[in-house]
Amino acid sequence: MALITRISRLFRADVNAVLDRIEEPELLLKQAVREMQEALDLDVQRRRSITMELQRIGTLQAETDARLARTADELDLCFANGNETLARVLLRRRLESEAFARFLERKREELQAASSDLARRIDENQGRLDSMRQKAAVFVAREDSSGTDGAWTESAFARQFVVSDDDVELALLRERQQRVTS
Template identity: 40%
Template sequence: MALITRLSRLLRADLHAVLDRLEAPELVLAQAIREMEQTLDLERRQLHRLERELQRLRERESEQERVLEQNGQALDDCLAAEREDLARPVIRRRLETEGRLEALRTRRREAETEQARRVPFLAERESRLADLRARAAIQDAESEPDSTDFDPVWTGADPRIWDAEVEVALLQAKRRREARS
């Protein structure tokens, strides 16, 4: 018997928790909107940080390309002067620069791929947030009584329609119909 009592108490508690959630859907919706806004803010900051990193990588890449060009000119000068002893360190710097440039290009491509993945994801999340906000606005509008709404409960007496009023309305409708013809 104690087992049945415990189970019934557990089921009642779960039922009460469900009812509590149903009683305040506007609070649950508002909390969901706040959480989604916080997540979107974090994602926007991460995307902005990624864009700054991409800009920095592009700048470093162009700087390394400029150094590579300078090394190529210096190597040409050394070879033209037949100075192999000066050409070897230039070649070493050139190879190092090429390695750094390739690493920068690889990192830039990875960052661009990550950016291409995040942008549509962020747009989709922003769209979902806009939908949630619209739902919340509709729910707020439905929960607030509007003085211009029609009151479905008639509180006055039924209006009495006289037979003469029906006859006059019929004659007016016939006259309008004949005028259109």
């Protein structure tokens, strides 16, 4: 049974390789560049959402700090008037606010780490994408030049090495001058 499974895998791999060669390599390359761009766009979108979340956390931290300051003032007032029942309620509120402030700080640190990782990955992927686009442009240009009729004919090849009459005259004068001086 294992032998049949291996043979079927090999057969599928060969069929996929044949299909890859049949398909246009230019289209596959364009698809790969498109997928890289989509992945990069998704990372940029994630970074924007993290930035917005960081702003929201900053707002919540400011509100929590203001609540803690108000609670401290209210606690001073309760202890000055000897109202311990209300002081207990305010202490509970302060402890809850402090726990929430610690949670917000941890969340902010996690998001900042994720944002810096995403920024690094975006920079790396942007460089890779630019490199891939350059390679794709070279590949497409090479495919276009090799696909045109007559680009590599003997006459086109020979025209690269045509020497003008003026070049022959200059070469003759140089040769005469060298022979006279030697």
